[in-house]
Amino acid sequence: MSRLVSDALQDTRTARRLVAGGRPxxxxxxxxxxxxxxxxxxxxxxxxxxxxxxxxxxxxxxxxxxxxxxxxxxxxxxxxxxLPPTARSGRPAVxxxxxPGGPGGLGLEVNVDYIAATVVDLTGAVVVHEVHAGDQRVLTPAAALRTTAAVGAAALAAAQRKGVRVAGTAVALPGLVHDGRLLLAPNLGWQDVDVRRLLTRNRRLTALPLALDNEANYAALGEVSPTARTFVHVSGEIGIGAGIVLDGELYRGSRGWSGEIGHVTVVPSGPACHCGATGCLEVYAGQEAILRAAGLAGQSVGAPGAALAERATLGDPALLAALDAAAGALGTVLAGVLNVLDISTVVLGGIYAPLAPWLLPTVGHELSRRVLWSSWEPPSVRTAAHGPEAAALGAARSVVAAVVSEPERWLVT
Amino acid sequence: MSRLVSDALQDTRTARRLVAGGRPxxxxxxxxxxxxxxxxxxxxxxxxxxxxxxxxxxxxxxxxxxxxxxxxxxxxxxxxxxLPPTARSGRPAVxxxxxPGGPGGLGLEVNVDYIAATVVDLTGAVVVHEVHAGDQRVLTPAAALRTTAAVGAAALAAAQRKGVRVAGTAVALPGLVHDGRLLLAPNLGWQDVDVRRLLTRNRRLTALPLALDNEANYAALGEVSPTARTFVHVSGEIGIGAGIVLDGELYRGSRGWSGEIGHVTVVPSGPACHCGATGCLEVYAGQEAILRAAGLAGQSVGAPGAALAERATLGDPALLAALDAAAGALGTVLAGVLNVLDISTVVLGGIYAPLAPWLLPTVGHELSRRVLWSSWEPPSVRTAAHGPEAAALGAARSVVAAVVSEPERWLVT
DNA sequence: AAGCATAAGTTCAACCAATCAACAAATCTC
DNA sequence: GAGATTTGTTGATTGGTTGAACTTATGCTT
The missing domain is CATH 1.10.10.10 (Winged helix-like DNA-binding domain superfamily/Winged helix DNA-binding domain)
Known part of the structure; x- marks a missing residue:
């Protein structure tokens, strides 16, 4: 039997596609x-x-x-x-x-208490990174986005001074994004905002292609590295979301609603969650839940992750217990995700990143107990490499990723 | 701003690929x-x-x-x-x-108490379907596979008589498959069997390309239809597995270990599972668990699904309670899967198919409670369209799917 | 019945990108 | 300095799609 012919059947990679979809x-x-x-x-x-x-x-x-x-x-x-001279014979290679001056990307992030802008060049190196602090909730969406556009334009100007031209803009938003609009951003208190239209009012941004996506998605992409191309990125904020990255690309699901691990059940008969169900992960490991269990509920903390970490360092027993409970719930749910998706790496981001020292052991323990193949191939849990700036960075990188994957659209004429 | 250029960034489909991988x-x-x-x-x-x-x-x-x-x-x-004549002017189309005589596929299934063979033609229509009953556990792997090959050869001959030539063979196996070998099949009691070598000893099968995969994977593929191309197929047998089908293709995970929902946690502090963890789905909804809860443990039943369904029809209260508990656990876990993957259809197969009348309401209820987007887009649960023959059918169809996706390899010269 | 309009399918020169083989360029080895 | 070796370029060839003209087969109109 021809082994080659057999491969035609056994080959489980996605089918060959010269061009996407059904295009000739x-x-x-x-x-x-x-x-x-x-x-x-x-x-x-x-x-x-x-x-x-x-x-x-x-x-x-x-x-x-x-x-x-x-x-x-x-x-x-x-x-x-x-090229450094080699000792080999023959004409030397070039x-x-x-x-480095080629088309880079501008990443913007609009969040509750800051606006961030990052420019990376084509090589992925950060050229500009600016954070504009300020509570966006007190502003109208139009005003906040006017500021965002201005911050972006300033970053573009700074990039230009450093000799980097920018191919496009990607904007990370803390909410449900669809077709250029921000449908719902609970933490900002925004609803159905036409972000694309408001941002492109700025003359400098008008000229560039603009992409919008969820903040957690871009943060996950920001963690992609040559060595880590498949992982689940958990981003704990007010809610808990997961970005599923498969071979460097985000898995978005059929409608872009994937990764909702905040409402995966931990204890079927557990306490009620505001989503209507009971015993959701968010009830055990959400920022709110941790703060409450630690006796810190209601206090408006600027950066809850850092604040909690500080307090944990001091050894607050209520907080340590809360963190352990959160880690247990998180580990249980993540074990399920790993069992279902056959992914072996978990990256903790968002508020979990600063809290990782107190979370990692228990999360790791639950994973090794509950992931079926953990004894053959132990799953690994690590802290996100980038902090709060991950989303803007990931957004900027998504632009250059688009350039590299479709160079013909970006050749200067 | 050019909307077209913007699409280059916003486009979230997988990148254009002319040929698979990094090939020129x-x-x-x-x-x-x-x-x-x-x-x-x-x-x-x-x-x-x-x-x-x-x-x-x-x-x-x-x-x-x-x-x-x-x-x-x-x-x-x-x-x-x-073509039926149309009322339009102009040269009529052809x-x-x-x-129908073009390259079809042979699907074989080796299971505990039967061997099945299905031949479909290029259109996907079943041309031959044969089941050879008999306990394979009492035989050596070599003997069982000799019979399998003979059943396959007979099916090939029958197909040939009906004018269908066959392009290749796909074999569904009840265990862990890797690289032509069946590494572990607990229910058969087999370990590290070189299925490819043993099957291709048969002269008729030698001539054909041969693919091997897990029985649950092929069963899931057997449920693909033009209207249902993305779903989770739950296959309850001794263990519980899920086949995740995205746009008609199986999601296998990085190592082919995806879909292990049997060991997703339902109750973190629940009873011990034989996998070493506690509170796994299998403890609540596995065949063994249902039988035990219904007071039927230990009795060797030929087709447990059918036997349980019969008894449930009679109204056995212990069994009905067991089924409801199983459905609750199943629904809870599946809700998690749907939340994580953004898939809106669940297909119940294996022993769950005959038991579906007693499972569907509770599974559906848990899904609508626990899936975050269920009020916008209610998830649907349905029974597998094919019974035990699903795996052989799916295997056979996987062959013709390979033909349709890479026609150049199968043109007669 | 003839002529016209219309649509399906075919033919053929032109074009474009990759290949192949030969060649030029730049280095190392002896 | 001659030969070997590797890099990069050039030009004819191959193969697949295109576009425009052409043929074929039908319905509609007069």
Missing amino acids: ARQQSLRDHNLGLALRLVAEAPTPVSRAQIASTTGLTRATASTLVETLLAGGLVREVP GLVLA | ARQQSLRDHNLGLALRLVAEAPTPVSRAQIASTTGLTRATASTLVETLLAGGLVREVP GLVLA
Whole structure:
């Protein structure tokens, strides 16, 4: 039996798609695909790559690799750099890296008590990061977004001074986003705000493509690294949400409502949750629940995560007990997620990040008890690499990810 | 601002891929992609389609559509059929349908007390279905698989008599499958069996490509229909597993261990499960648990689902209570799955299918209580359309799905 | 019945991207 | 300095889609 033919059936990767959806493939699609292939290679390689390396690792001919690189160079996405001399014989290679001046991304985050702007260049490096503190709840959406646009425009100007042009803007919002609108943001007290329209009133932002998404989604994307491309990112804020990242891409579900772990049941007969059900995770591990169990309910704390961490360091017994209960509930629910999705990494973000020292042991313990395959492949739990700035960073990176995945749309003409 | 450019960022579909993984795209890839596009259109259309329709709905030119169809016709995948006369003027179109004699698929299922074989033709219609009853646990794996191969060969012969040639074989196995081997099948009492080698000893099967996968996975795929392409298929047997089907394709997780809902926690402090944890779903809704709660433990029942259903019809109070408890636990866990994955359909299979009349109300109730978006988009629960033959059917269909998705590999020369 | 309009399908030159083979360029080795 | 070796480029060739013209087959109109 031909092993090769057999692979045609056994192969479980997603079906080959030259172009997305049901679109036809034309000559241009070939070029687009291969451009992306080459650029991704340059982007993901730890050191500069040569045309010859592109050819040999992709399977393209050196001739084709050369013409692709030619296009990328002319389009300003890639730059030639000298390569350290090797001891090998033969004509020395010319290194290629992502052009630092090439199209970067602007990430904006509108949140309850601050507005953040981050610009990354094409290589993903942070070029500008600005935080504008201030309670947005006292403002109208229009006013808050006018400020947001101004903060974004200032970041754009600063990026331009550093020689980075920006390809697009992505905005992280603390609520339910659909089709350019913020349908509901309980913590801001906003409802059905046309964020796209209000932001693009600003002349500098009008010129750029604009993407909007949930803050937790972008925060999860901000945690993607070459070594961690599949994980569940738990973001504890007022509510508890999870961003499910599979191979570097967000799993959004059929309607974008995935990751609602805050209302997964921990104890079926537990206390009532404001969602109408009983025993939800939020009742045990939500910010509110932890504050209440620690006897801190009602006190308006600026940064609850940091405040709680400070108090935990002092050894407050009520708080420590509350944290342990929260960690137990969190671990139980996350074990379920890992069992269902076969994911082996959990990243704790949001208020859980500063509290991680008190959470990690119990969460880890529950995971190793309850995840079926934990003895073969122990699941790992770690703290988010970025703090509150994760969402703006992830948003900015999502822009450059779009550039790298579809270079043909971003070549300078 | 250009709305088109903005879409480049906002577009959340998976990135365009001309060919899978990091492979280069060549001229042939264009042809392959467009062949698949055209064939899928023919496969999914409810009525025969014309070359002109292929052209207009795909965006290809009529010229290209014609040459693609020419290839598919010559390759035996598609057939011309006369089209009912329309009242329109102009040259009448020629209809195209999947060739009924074209490459079909053979699905085999090896299970504890039977071996099943199903052959479907390229259109997905069942051509042959044979069940060979008999306890496989009393046989050695080699002997059982010799019988399996013989059953498969007989089905192939029967298919051939009906004019259906078969492109490949897929085998559903009740256990952990990896790389052609059955690593562990507790209910069969098998361990590390090289199923591929043993089956392909049979001369008739040697000639065909062979795929192996878990029985629950294929059963889930068997439930895919044009109207239901995203769902969670719960398969209650000795254990409880879920097949997660997203847009017609199985989500397998990073290591193929997804869907282990049997060990998702229902009550953190519940009774011990044999997996080492406590309060797992299996403790409440497993076949064993239901039998025990109904006072039927230990009795070896041939088809436990049917036997329980019969008894439930008689109104056995202990059993009805057990079923309600199971349904409550199942509903709680499934609500979590739906909250996390944003999937709105649940399909009950395995022993839950015959018991569905007693389970559906409570499962549905728990879902509507606990799924966050249930009041906007009520989740639906339904019974699996196919009974125990689902796995063999799904396996057979997975073969033709491979043919339709990569037609270039299956054209007769 | 003839002529016209209309739609389906085919043919063929043109185009475009990748390939292949030969070549030029830049280095190392002996 | 000659030969070996590797990188990158050039130009003819191949293969697949396109676009426009053409053929075919039907309904509608007069």
